[in-house]
Amino acid sequence: MALKAKYDVIIIGSGPAGLAAAVAAKKEGAEDVLIVERDKELGGILLQCIHNGFGLETFKEDMPGPSYAQRFAQEALSLGVETLPDAMVLDVTSTRHLYAIGKWSGLVDLEARAIVLSMGCRERTRPQIRIPGTRPAGVYTAGTAQRFVNVEGWMPGKRFVILGSGDIGMIMARRLTFEGAKVERVLEIMPFLTGLTRNYVQCLLDYNIPLQLGHTVKRILGNHRVEAIEAVRVDAKWNPIPGTEEVIPCDTLLLSVGLTPENELSKKAGVLIDPVTGGPFVDEGMQTNVPGIFAAGNVVHVYDLVDWVTEAGYLAGRSAARFAIAERKRATGQVKLQAGDNVRYVVPQVMDREALAQSGQRLQMRVVKPIEEKVWVEIMDGQNLVARKGQRYARPGEMVTVDLPQKAYDAVQKADHLTVRVVKRGGE
Amino acid sequence: MAEEITKLICITCPMGCALQVTHDGKMVTKVEGSQCKKGVAYGEAEIKDPRRMVTSTVRVAGGGHPLVAVYTAAPIPKPLIFDLLAELRQVELHAPVKMGQVVVENALGTGVNVVASRDLPVA
Numbered sequence: 001m002a003l004k005a006k007y008d009v010i011i012i013g014s015g016p017a018g019l020a021a022a023v024a025a026k027k028e029g030a031e032d033v034l035i036v037e038r039d040k041e042l043g044g045i046l047l048q049c050i051h052n053g054f055g056l057e058t059f060k061e062d063m064p065g066p067s068y069a070q071r072f073a074q075e076a077l078s079l080g081v082e083t084l085p086d087a088m089v090l091d092v093t094s095t096r097h098l099y100a101i102g103k104w105s106g107l108v109d110l111e112a113r114a115i116v117l118s119m120g121c122r123e124r125t126r127p128q129i130r131i132p133g134t135r136p137a138g139v140y141t142a143g144t145a146q147r148f149v150n151v152e153g154w155m156p157g158k159r160f161v162i163l164g165s166g167d168i169g170m171i172m173a174r175r176l177t178f179e180g181a182k183v184e185r186v187l188e189i190m191p192f193l194t195g196l197t198r199n200y201v202q203c204l205l206d207y208n209i210p211l212q213l214g215h216t217v218k219r220i221l222g223n224h225r226v227e228a229i230e231a232v233r234v235d236a237k238w239n240p241i242p243g244t245e246e247v248i249p250c251d252t253l254l255l256s257v258g259l260t261p262e263n264e265l266s267k268k269a270g271v272l273i274d275p276v277t278g279g280p281f282v283d284e285g286m287q288t289n290v291p292g293i294f295a296a297g298n299v300v301h302v303y304d305l306v307d308w309v310t311e312a313g314y315l316a317g318r319s320a321a322r323f324a325i326a327e328r329k330r331a332t333g334q335v336k337l338q339a340g341d342n343v344r345y346v347v348p349q350v351m352d353r354e355a356l357a358q359s360g361q362r363l364q365m366r367v368v369k370p371i372e373e374k375v376w377v378e379i380m381d382g383q384n385l386v387a388r389k390g391q392r393y394a395r396p397g398e399m400v401t402v403d404l405p406q407k408a409y410d411a412v413q414k415a416d417h418l419t420v421r422v423v424k425r426g427g428e
Numbered sequence: 429m430a431e432e433i434t435k436l437i438c439i440t441c442p443m444g445c446a447l448q449v450t451h452d453g454k455m456v457t458k459v460e461g462s463q464c465k466k467g468v469a470y471g472e473a474e475i476k477d478p479r480r481m482v483t484s485t486v487r488v489a490g491g492g493h494p495l496v497a498v499y500t501a502a503p504i505p506k507p508l509i510f511d512l513l514a515e516l517r518q519v520e521l522h523a524p525v526k527m528g529q530v531v532v533e534n535a536l537g538t539g540v541n542v543v544a545s546r547d548l549p550v551a
Contacts, residue, residue, distance in 0.1 A: 040492070050497035050545060052481045056441075064483050064499050066546035070527050150485060153494040178484055178513050197444025201437045202480060206506070305442065 003084065003108060007032040008324035009317070010098055010112035012089050012265065015044025016306050017297025018118035019072035020313025021320065025116075026079040028321035034082045034110070036089055036100050042076075043069030044120060046306070048147045051171050057307035068306065084108070092117075092269040094290050113324035116316050117266050117280070117288075117295040121259035121302060129257050133219030138226035142168040142256035146175070155179060157252025161229050162186045163217050167195035167304065169256025174203035183209045184248050187231055189216040189238060196304065217253065218245060226251050261299045269293055277301040285319035286312065292327065294320045335412055340380065340421035342368050342394070356409040363402050367422050370395045374425040377402040381415040394422050431457065436474055440466040447471045479503035483545075484516050486531060491523035491548040498531045502540045511536055523550045 008030040011018045014037040025033050041047065046054070049065030056062055059071065077083070087102030098110045123141035140148075140156055146168065148154040158181055162169045165188035173183045186204060191214045193200055204211050218232040218240055233244035261279040263271070271280045271288040279300035280288040287294050296316035297309045333353055337346045346365045355361055363379070371394045378388040379402060386408050394400055400422060404412070412418070436447040443463060449471045450458035459471035473479065481503050485495040504512065512535055519531060525548040532542040 047546075050483050050485065050499075052483050052499055062481060064497055064545040066497050067527060070546050150497060151493055151495065153485075153487075196442050197437055198439035198442060201439045201444075205437075206480070 003034070003082075003105070003110065004032055006111045006113070007034045007082075008112070008328070009033045009114045009116060009320045010096075010110060011035045011116040011118060011317075012092070012098075013037065013044060013118040013120055013297075013299075014039075014042040014073070014083070014085075015118060015120050015297060016046060016068070016072065016309045017120070017299070017313035017316070018044070018116065019069070019076055020310040021116040021118060021294075021296055021317030022076045022081045023072065023079060024314040024317030025321040025324075026076070026081055028318045028325075030114075030321035030324050032082070033080075034084060034112075035076070036087055036098070036110075037083065037085045038088045040086050042073040042083060042085065045143070048143070048150045049171075050150045051175070054306050057305075058310055065306075072310075089265055092265045092293075094270040094293075096292050112292075113327040114292045114294065114320035115269075116313075116320050117263075117271070117293065117299055118297045118313065118316070119262045119265065119299045121298040122262050124255070124258045124260055126255060128260075129255070131217050131220055133230075134222060136220065136222040136224055136226050138222070138252045139220065140252065140254055142166075142172045142254045145252075145254050146172055149175060149179060155181065157181065157226075157250075159184060159250040160252045160254060161217070161231075161248055161250045162254045162256060164188060164256035164258070165190075165193050165195055165200070165211060165213075166256045166258070167199050169254065170195050170199040170203040172254060172256070173209050174207060177207045177209065183207075184250050185209075185231065186211045187215040187217060188213050189234055190214070191236075216240070220253060221247070226253055229253055259298065259302050261301070263299060266293075266295065266299070271295070285322075286316035287319055287323070292320075292323050294323075335415055336417035337363060338417055338419050339365065340378075340419035342371070342422045343400075343420050344368050344396075346420050351404075351412075353412055356404065356406050356412055360406050361404045363404060363420060365400050365402075365420060365422075367394045367396055367400060371422065371424060375422050376425055377420070377422050379404055379408075380419045380421065381411055381417075382419075384411070386411045386415075386418060390425065434475065436471060438462060438467045438470050440470050449475055451475050478506040480506055480509060482509055482512055482542075484513055486516050486519040486521060488521045488523055488525060488548055490550055491521075491525060492551040493548060496521065496525050496548045497545040498542050499545055500535065500540050501543050504535065504538045504540050508536050508538065512542070516542065523548050 009025040014035045046065035046069035054068040087100045089100045091099040096112045123143045160183045218230040221228040228249045231246045232240040280295045294316040296312040303309045334350045344366045375394045379386045431452045434449045438445040448460045456472045459468045483499040488496045529544040530541045
């Protein structure tokens, strides 16, 4: 698909927030809407969330993640949303320029009247929670293991310990059990469950997978491959309680220890980040502090239900479309003032079409070369003369001015842009 | 037979009500602790005939991925889950796969179909 140089709305990321934003932006009246996605297909993390429980609110149906993603992707495409898959956004500017690179597209430079940030989260990893011990193979984040098992068809191990009772951790405990692995234990440092209660029932209780609250991994054992982990009970301040250690043999440790909104691009665009959520500060329409840049979904704060992410995406998409439409209207309300023959520049560079209703407007410029004879300073709309004044000469060292009179109002309404030139009077 | 009380946690919605189900074998006489009707239905069903939706994957030849996620179109009896998973391990589809396509019809005689969760075009 040929890309356009300028879009009404560009959306970064095609997870549930991005897809909802695209659908809502189109429905709100945005003309050109583009989704940039780094994976080869649309859907984001929904594609690896093969468990059911999606769509209960939005579609009144209980479906797995890939079905939820496909329904939204189909709706977006049927509304005429364009997509750039397999492309990574490298930079976003506060003036809403966007640079992306992809295997098929190469480096692309795009411009948007509004941008929706919907990049989601990254998982927290071992270094971020500082687990001591050796550094063998066999330590994965739960989401990485989920992608391996559910999409790519690899089992990361046979005997698992899972650290963290978040939803992804518990869902993976069941999933690995389904695929023939043994999940020895789920450990949770907090004194309470951090995921949904129903996942505790249908993922752990149903399959007799033991959960230990107030426990963490004290260290990892094994040289080339994980051989065991040492679990330990913690006090209220998360300090290990000596004497409570237990070595649990296993070959793989999964970490389900939280998500961090992925805001590297947001920061490049000058978007301010709330230190508590790790996501952008947003207003009631999901607009960030940078005008025309909106954000939705897990990139703003971590959700537990996809339906709410979809709602946030709808809101951001609607707001972005409104902003883009207003921006387009504002731009067509202006006429550009350009330098023509023997003129280096004109100030002002743009003028509101209604400005002449109030008063005439003075234009200032400098010429490129001196002309030591009588000249015309002419304001042109293409080949049509709009206004002019005569001078005895024109020199680069002396600023030239010309007035656009009020009677040029009608001519200005018709023009796409006006050109100013300084020419010899004899040469007309 | 003597009446007994089984404590359950409802999984119908994220609220997770703590239920106390009074029953005599599979005969349910009372469901307490539920905040809505769905919880009562869940409590009864969980004693009489506990069921779960099952989601897993099957192999696909010639698609963009080696697997496609599949799910039971309705919940199936809990004791059959591992039998169903064993049966799904024997299945291999050929791309293209269509969302909603029946992968196993009337799985294990339950009357429930296993269906594909998404399209998987030919790679």
